[in-house]
Amino acid sequence: MKYNIKGICKIYHKEEGWGWISIDGEDDVWVHFSSIQMDGFKSLIKGEAVLFDLEENSSLKEQSRRAVNFKKLVNKFN
Template structure:
Protein backbone atom coordinates (compact mmCIF):
# COMPACT_ATOMS: atom_id res chain seq x y z
CA UNK A 1 0.00 0.00 0.00
CA UNK A 2 1.22 3.48 -0.87
CA UNK A 3 -0.13 6.49 1.01
CA UNK A 4 -1.01 10.13 0.32
CA UNK A 5 -0.61 10.16 -3.45
CA UNK A 6 -1.80 13.06 -5.58
CA UNK A 7 -3.72 12.47 -8.79
CA UNK A 8 -6.28 13.96 -11.15
CA UNK A 9 -9.66 12.45 -11.99
CA UNK A 10 -9.36 11.27 -15.60
CA UNK A 11 -13.03 10.31 -15.81
CA UNK A 12 -15.84 9.15 -13.54
CA UNK A 13 -19.01 7.38 -14.62
CA UNK A 14 -21.60 8.51 -12.04
CA UNK A 15 -24.29 6.12 -13.30
CA UNK A 16 -21.94 3.16 -12.76
CA UNK A 17 -20.07 4.52 -9.72
CA UNK A 18 -16.49 4.12 -10.89
CA UNK A 19 -13.74 5.85 -12.85
CA UNK A 20 -10.02 6.41 -13.26
CA UNK A 21 -7.43 8.64 -11.58
CA UNK A 22 -4.26 9.67 -13.40
CA UNK A 23 -0.91 9.84 -11.63
CA UNK A 24 1.93 11.64 -13.37
CA UNK A 25 4.45 9.13 -14.74
CA UNK A 26 2.42 6.04 -13.76
CA UNK A 27 -0.46 3.91 -15.00
CA UNK A 28 -3.98 5.09 -14.22
CA UNK A 29 -5.68 3.93 -11.02
CA UNK A 30 -9.24 2.56 -10.77
CA UNK A 31 -11.60 4.21 -8.26
CA UNK A 32 -15.01 3.09 -6.93
CA UNK A 33 -17.49 5.49 -5.34
CA UNK A 34 -17.35 3.55 -2.06
CA UNK A 35 -13.71 4.64 -1.66
CA UNK A 36 -14.51 8.37 -1.88
CA UNK A 37 -14.46 10.10 1.51
CA UNK A 38 -17.27 12.67 1.46
CA UNK A 39 -20.82 13.21 2.70
CA UNK A 40 -23.83 12.69 0.47
CA UNK A 41 -23.60 11.57 -3.16
CA UNK A 42 -20.05 10.35 -3.80
CA UNK A 43 -18.63 11.37 -7.16
CA UNK A 44 -15.60 12.97 -8.80
CA UNK A 45 -15.37 15.47 -11.67
CA UNK A 46 -13.01 15.19 -14.61
CA UNK A 47 -9.88 17.26 -13.92
CA UNK A 48 -10.47 17.39 -10.16
CA UNK A 49 -7.32 17.01 -8.04
CA UNK A 50 -7.52 14.26 -5.40
CA UNK A 51 -5.45 12.70 -2.62
CA UNK A 52 -5.63 8.94 -2.09
CA UNK A 53 -3.94 5.76 -0.95
CA UNK A 54 -3.01 3.15 -3.55
CA UNK A 55 -3.86 -0.51 -3.04
CA UNK A 56 -2.03 -2.80 -5.47
CA UNK A 57 -3.08 -6.39 -6.12
CA UNK A 58 -0.93 -7.74 -8.97
CA UNK A 59 -2.82 -11.05 -9.04
CA UNK A 60 -5.90 -9.26 -10.45
CA UNK A 61 -6.01 -8.68 -14.19
CA UNK A 62 -8.50 -5.81 -14.00
CA UNK A 63 -8.41 -3.13 -11.30
CA UNK A 64 -5.04 -4.30 -9.97
CA UNK A 65 -4.31 -0.70 -8.92
CA UNK A 66 -7.16 0.70 -6.83
CA UNK A 67 -7.52 4.09 -5.15
CA UNK A 68 -8.82 3.96 -1.57
CA UNK A 69 -9.45 6.69 1.02
CA UNK A 70 -9.99 9.15 -1.84
CA UNK A 71 -10.49 12.76 -0.81
CA UNK A 72 -10.67 16.00 -2.75
CA UNK A 73 -7.58 18.18 -2.64
CA UNK A 74 -8.34 21.82 -1.86
Protein backbone atom coordinates (compact mmCIF):
# COMPACT_ATOMS: atom_id res chain seq x y z
CA MET A 1 0.00 0.00 0.00
CA LYS A 2 1.18 3.53 -0.80
CA TYR A 3 0.15 6.40 1.47
CA ASN A 4 -0.81 10.07 1.02
CA ILE A 5 -1.09 10.09 -2.76
CA LYS A 6 -2.33 13.31 -4.37
CA GLY A 7 -4.61 13.14 -7.39
CA ILE A 8 -7.42 14.83 -9.31
CA CYS A 9 -10.94 13.50 -9.81
CA LYS A 10 -11.11 12.52 -13.48
CA ILE A 11 -14.73 11.33 -13.51
CA TYR A 12 -17.33 10.45 -10.89
CA HIS A 13 -20.68 8.75 -11.42
CA LYS A 14 -22.73 10.27 -8.59
CA GLU A 15 -25.75 8.02 -9.20
CA GLU A 16 -23.61 4.87 -9.00
CA GLY A 17 -21.11 6.06 -6.36
CA TRP A 18 -17.81 5.39 -8.12
CA GLY A 19 -15.24 7.08 -10.32
CA TRP A 20 -11.62 7.45 -11.39
CA ILE A 21 -8.75 9.53 -10.01
CA SER A 22 -5.81 10.72 -12.13
CA ILE A 23 -2.26 10.66 -10.79
CA ASP A 24 0.59 12.35 -12.68
CA GLY A 25 2.68 9.77 -14.50
CA GLU A 26 0.66 6.73 -13.36
CA ASP A 27 -2.43 4.74 -14.31
CA ASP A 28 -5.80 6.01 -13.07
CA VAL A 29 -7.13 4.80 -9.72
CA TRP A 30 -10.68 3.58 -9.03
CA VAL A 31 -12.65 5.04 -6.11
CA HIS A 32 -15.91 3.99 -4.45
CA PHE A 33 -18.01 6.34 -2.32
CA SER A 34 -17.54 4.11 0.74
CA SER A 35 -13.83 5.09 0.80
CA ILE A 36 -14.55 8.84 0.94
CA GLN A 37 -14.03 10.22 4.45
CA MET A 38 -16.55 13.03 4.96
CA ASP A 39 -19.87 13.70 6.65
CA GLY A 40 -23.15 13.67 4.76
CA PHE A 41 -23.60 12.64 1.14
CA LYS A 42 -20.30 11.32 -0.22
CA SER A 43 -19.57 12.54 -3.72
CA LEU A 44 -16.82 14.03 -5.88
CA ILE A 45 -16.69 16.62 -8.61
CA LYS A 46 -14.54 16.40 -11.74
CA GLY A 47 -11.34 18.40 -11.19
CA GLU A 48 -11.32 18.21 -7.37
CA ALA A 49 -7.94 17.68 -5.71
CA VAL A 50 -7.86 14.63 -3.43
CA LEU A 51 -5.56 12.76 -1.04
CA PHE A 52 -5.75 8.99 -0.55
CA ASP A 53 -3.93 5.76 0.15
CA LEU A 54 -3.40 3.45 -2.82
CA GLU A 55 -4.33 -0.20 -2.45
CA GLU A 56 -3.23 -2.56 -5.23
CA ASN A 57 -4.74 -5.99 -5.82
CA SER A 58 -3.82 -7.61 -9.13
CA SER A 59 -6.61 -10.19 -8.82
CA LEU A 60 -9.18 -7.43 -9.46
CA LYS A 61 -9.25 -6.45 -13.13
CA GLU A 62 -10.40 -2.84 -13.67
CA GLN A 63 -10.27 -2.02 -9.97
CA SER A 64 -6.80 -3.41 -9.30
CA ARG A 65 -5.63 0.08 -8.20
CA ARG A 66 -8.08 1.41 -5.63
CA ALA A 67 -8.21 4.60 -3.57
CA VAL A 68 -8.89 4.07 0.15
CA ASN A 69 -8.91 6.45 3.17
CA PHE A 70 -9.94 9.10 0.68
CA LYS A 71 -10.13 12.84 1.54
CA LYS A 72 -10.85 15.97 -0.47
CA LEU A 73 -8.13 18.60 -0.35
CA VAL A 74 -9.60 21.96 0.62
CA ASN A 75 -8.08 25.29 -0.34
CA LYS A 76 -8.00 27.15 3.00
CA PHE A 77 -7.75 30.52 1.27
CA ASN A 78 -11.26 30.42 -0.28
